[in-house]
Amino acid sequence: MHIKHLSLTNFRNYGRLELPLPAGAVVLQGNNAQGKTNLLEAVYYLATSRSPQAGSDQQLINWTAAESGEPIIVGRINAQVETQTGGRIIEMRLIRERNEGRHRPYSFRREAVVNRRTVRLMDLLGNVRVVLFLPQDIQLITGSPSGRRRYMDTVLCQMDKRYCRDLSHYNKALEQRNALLRQLAEGTGRRDTLPIFTDKVVELGSRLFVRRASFMYELGREAQRIHYEHLTSGNESIRLHYLPRLQENGLNRGGTVSQLTALSDFLYKNEMDAGVVGEYFQSIMQATLSADLARGITSTGPHRDDWMIEINGRDLSYFGSRGQQRSGILSLKLAEIDWVTTQTNDPPVLLLDEVAAELDGQRRALLLEYVKHAAQALLTATDSDQFPNDFMDRATLLTVANGRVR
Amino acid sequence: MATAVLPQPVQNLINELARLPGIGPKSAARLTFFLLRDGSNQALELADALRDLKERTRFCSVCFNITENDPCQICDDDERDQELLCVVEEPLDMLALERSRAYNGRYHILHGAISPVEGIGPEDLKVDELIHRVQNGSFRELILATNPTLEGESTALYLKRILAGNDIRITGLARGLSVGGDLEYTDEITLGRALDGRSDL
Numbered sequence: 001m002h003i004k005h006l007s008l009t010n011f012r013n014y015g016r017l018e019l020p021l022p023a024g025a026v027v028l029q030g031n032n033a034q035g036k037t038n039l040l041e042a043v044y045y046l047a048t049s050r051s052p053q054a055g056s057d058q059q060l061i062n063w064t065a066a067e068s069g070e071p072i073i074v075g076r077i078n079a080q081v082e083t084q085t086g087g088r089i090i091e092m093r094l095i096r097e098r099n100e101g102r103h104r105p106y107s108f109r110r111e112a113v114v115n116r117r118t119v120r121l122m123d124l125l126g127n128v129r130v131v132l133f134l135p136q137d138i139q140l141i142t143g144s145p146s147g148r149r150r151y152m153d154t155v156l157c158q159m160d161k162r163y164c165r166d167l168s169h170y171n172k173a174l175e176q177r178n179a180l181l182r183q184l185a186e187g188t189g190r191r192d193t194l195p196i197f198t199d200k201v202v203e204l205g206s207r208l209f210v211r212r213a214s215f216m217y218e219l220g221r222e223a224q225r226i227h228y229e230h231l232t233s234g235n236e237s238i239r240l241h242y243l244p245r246l247q248e249n250g251l252n253r254g255g256t257v258s259q260l261t262a263l264s265d266f267l268y269k270n271e272m273d274a275g276v277v278g279e280y281f282q283s284i285m286q287a288t289l290s291a292d293l294a295r296g297i298t299s300t301g302p303h304r305d306d307w308m309i310e311i312n313g314r315d316l317s318y319f320g321s322r323g324q325q326r327s328g329i330l331s332l333k334l335a336e337i338d339w340v341t342t343q344t345n346d347p348p349v350l351l352l353d354e355v356a357a358e359l360d361g362q363r364r365a366l367l368l369e370y371v372k373h374a375a376q377a378l379l380t381a382t383d384s385d386q387f388p389n390d391f392m393d394r395a396t397l398l399t400v401a402n403g404r405v406r
Numbered sequence: 407m408a409t410a411v412l413p414q415p416v417q418n419l420i421n422e423l424a425r426l427p428g429i430g431p432k433s434a435a436r437l438t439f440f441l442l443r444d445g446s447n448q449a450l451e452l453a454d455a456l457r458d459l460k461e462r463t464r465f466c467s468v469c470f471n472i473t474e475n476d477p478c479q480i481c482d483d484d485e486r487d488q489e490l491l492c493v494v495e496e497p498l499d500m501l502a503l504e505r506s507r508a509y510n511g512r513y514h515i516l517h518g519a520i521s522p523v524e525g526i527g528p529e530d531l532k533v534d535e536l537i538h539r540v541q542n543g544s545f546r547e548l549i550l551a552t553n554p555t556l557e558g559e560s561t562a563l564y565l566k567r568i569l570a571g572n573d574i575r576i577t578g579l580a581r582g583l584s585v586g587g588d589l590e591y592t593d594e595i596t597l598g599r600a601l602d603g604r605s606d607l
Contacts, residue, residue, distance in 0.1 A: 099430075123593065165595055172556045180522035190527045192568070193520055196560045 001083040001128060001346050002376035003043065009076040010062035011094075012038035013403045021378075022396050023082075025371050027387065028380045030400035036380035039400070040132070040351040042077045043378065046092055047130040047349075048154050049110070049121055058108050061094050071098045081128045084346045090114050090127045122164055129158050129348040131337050133355040133367075137329045141317050145306040152212050152307070155336060159343055166207045170302065173200035177298055185296040198285055201301060206278040208302040209244050213267035215339075216242035216307055222335035227311075230366055231327055238311050238331055242267075245304035246280070248287050330363055334370055350377035356386050416442065468539070470515045470532045472497050480513060487511040492549040493536065493565065495519050495558060503551065511549075514539060519557040520564060528564065536565070540572055547575040554581055 008017040013035045028036045041060075045051055051060065058066075061075040075094035080087065091113040096106050112124035140151055157164040177197040183189030220240030227238040242264040270276045281301075285292075288299050309316040309328045316328050341347045350371060356379065359367060368391055371377040381387070384397055399406050412420070416438060423434035441449040465471070466478035473479070480486065490511025494500050500513050516531045528534075540548065550565055552558035566576050582600030583592060592600075 120593075161594060162598075169556060176522050176556065176560070183522060183525075183527075189522060190529065193522070193527060193560075193564055196520070196564045196567070197522070199563070200556065200560060 001081060002349060003079045003128065004082055004087075005080040006039070006042065007076070007078040008042055009078075010065040010073060011042055011060060011075050011077055012062065014038065015062055015064065015403065017403070017405065019405050021376070023376050025374070025377045025379065025391070025395035027384050027392070027395050027397050028378060028400050028405070029382070029384045029397060030380075031382060034400045035403050035405075036400045037353050039405075040353055040378055040380060043079070043128070043349065044130055044132055044351055046077050046079055046090060046124070047128045047158060049092065049112070049124060050154070052132060052134060057094060057110070058096060058106075061096055066096065072096070079128060088115055088127060090124060092124065122161060122168075125157055125161060125164060126159065129340055129344065129346075130351050131333060131340065131348050133333055133350070133352040135354055135358050137333065138325055140329060140332070141309060141320070141325050145304070148307050149303075149305055152215065152305075155340075156211060156215055159340065160211070163208070163211050166204050166211075170201065170204040170208055173197060173204055174298055174301065174303055177201050178296070181292055181298065182296040184293055198282075201298065202278055202281045202285060205301045206274045206281050209246060209267050209281070209305075210271050210274055210277055212302065212305065213242055213244065213264050214271050216240055216264065217268050219332070219335050219339050222338045223331045226334050226338070226366075227327070227331035231331055231362060236311050236324075236327070237313075238309060238328060239313075240332070241308050241310065243306040243308060245300050245302065245306070246284060247300070248284060326359065327363060330359070330367060334366070337370060337374075347375040350374045352377060352379040354380055354382070356381060469513045470517060470535065471500060471513060485510075489544060489546040490549070491540070491543070491545045491547070492551050494551050495553060495561070499551065499553075511547075516552075516561070519552060519555070519561040521557045531561075533565070533568075537568065540569055540574065545574055547577060550576065550578050 002023045003021050006017070006019045006021055008014040008019075011017075019039075028039060030036050041051060041053065045060070051057065061073055065073050065075075073096045075096075076091060078089065078091040080089050093111040093113065094108070095111060096108050099105060099107055110121060112119050112121045114124065114127060140148060153167060157167065177194070177200075180189050180194055180197055184191060184194070220238075223238050223240055227236060228234060241261065244263050244267060246263055246267075266280075267277060284300050292299055309332065311320060311324055311328060314320070316325055320328065337348060337350065352367075352371070355367070356364060368387070371379065372391065372394065379387075379395075380400075384392055387395070411417075419438045419441070420431070420434045423429055423437055424431045426434075429437070441452070462474055463472050464476060466473045466476055466481055468477045468481040471478045471480065475482075487510050490509075491514055492500075492503065492509060492511055493514045493516060494503065495516050495518060497515055500515060503509050503513075514532065514536050516533065516536070518526055518531050520526060520528060520531070539545075548569065550562040552562045562578055569576065580603050582596065582603055583589070589597070
């Protein structure tokens with residue numbers, strides 16, 4: 001798939017932008033703080049309904065417009081998308097309205113539109129699919145488990161609306177169960193309602209476990225092929241371990257390989273039978289019940305999942321060199337491209353933010369090979385000299401300066 | 407120097423209106439001055455309506471609907487099926503079911519759904535009253551018509567659990583396609599539920 005036309009209104013530093021885009025590689029060149037990354041962010045936001053940056057969605061609205069004092073400000077991201085199955089127009093609106101006489105001066109809401117029809121936010125997902133490369137992707141290895149869970153969720157939500165719905169219902173059920181556990185810990189609340197919320201957490205959580213296990217298994221297989229054959233010429237093996245929080249004391253990274261894989265294998269094998277997984281999850285919930293009651297929080301479940309990468313049998317976050325970590329992440333992200341393509345029969349749009357400058361040698365060559373063959377890739381760079389001449393010969397070069405693109 | 411202040415009755419009404427949901431101080435002031443200037447009896451009619459609202463309505467002691475007479479019209483109606491009981495969250499849900507003209511049994515209004523996040527448990531709802539009604543009545547079927555939200559479904563599951571031993575059929579409303587809708591525009595989750603609950607033609 002590719003984006004034929006991108007239109008922005010009051011988004012970040014863009015007051016108004018109409019940008020026709022060709023298929024293939026598009027290099028967005030410009031100095032810092034001119035709005036290159038904001039273009040990638042707009043496309044990413046349209047695909048995932050979240051920003052890769054932390055911070056509130058309200059900050060996406062153009063600052064000048066937000067300060068204008070108008071009672072209603074609408075930020076808009078609109079794209080014409082061409083896919084294997086036809087074209088569509090998708091739009092996300094960010095609406096900030098002034099409240100009269102309230103303690104909160106503004107209210108903020110979002111609206112999703114597909115082919116000029118207003119839809120639920122969830123129905124926007126999957127209309128354009130992207131794979132994002134950021135210099136800080138390496139934090140997936142070194143950073144917190146919550147970032148690694150967000151990675152699984154963002155990829156899966158683009159592909160699978162049912163997963164997305166289950167995830168949002170799971171979070172609500174978990175919130176209710178935790179609120180009840182806190183009340184019980186304080187001596188209020190009714191104990192006989194706890195099984196209801198436990199059952200909901202188990203039912204929805206089992207589906208998340210199973211979906212994540214099969215995703216991580218397939219992603220790991222693609223990553224190994226890329227890493228072993230193409231990136232290290234047979235020198236390094238990469239393994240992706242999904243670490244479901246589906247046991248009393250939690251898996252830790254120091255476990256042996258068989259310990260690490262036993263649970264994710266169990267989930268993968270029972271992919272078609274959420275009932276078996278549900279029964280097991282329920283038994284773990286019963287085993288941790290007294291601890292949950294004492295602490296007032298649900299200690300097991302997909303909300304505490306993690307995953308890790310091993311290279312040649314060693315945990316990449318502890319033992320890997322910086323270069324190995326970069327290679328590991330690159331294999332993972334390239335595997336994501338192949339996985340999305342296989343699943344949908346339609347290659348995703350690639351978004352690469354200042355990534356070429358970070359990589360060298362074989363890593364950079366392999367990445368550019370993927371970019372060259374992509375249906376569409378948007379790359380930012382402070383200087384197009386960062387790319388080899390034969391690459392630039394086939395790419396489209398656009399210059400971004402102060403919220404304008406030429 | 408004396409500063410201009412609003413007369414106390416005007417300020418009182420502004421304060422009272424501003425406590426209502428959806429009305430801020432500015433709207434409250436606007437409404438107050440509208441009523442103040444109005445030449446007809448509108449303000450007094452509104453006052454009477456408000457007084458009647460509190461003085462002439464109460465909960466039905468059987469089903470907990472809001473009513474003028476206790477028991478309410480529906481509970482008092484012998485023409486209705488006495489063995490069919492439909493449980494809803496709010497009085498407005500009951501009115502929606504009545505508009506369907508498809509139901510001819512009795513009701514029980516819970517006045518909410520279980521939601522620990524909002525601090526609402528079974529003891530805050532008309533659950534004990536429901537148990538009492540079921541145990542002392544001769545119902546053959548209980549229809550749990552709570553909302554298809556997490557809270558509504560959890561409430562239904564809870565009720566099913568505690569009423570299970572009562573030799574009574576417990577059912578829930580079907581989930582699925584809306585009448586006059588379009589298959590093509592139905593989301594896949596609703597469609598999946600509709601397939602699961604398909605029925606013989």
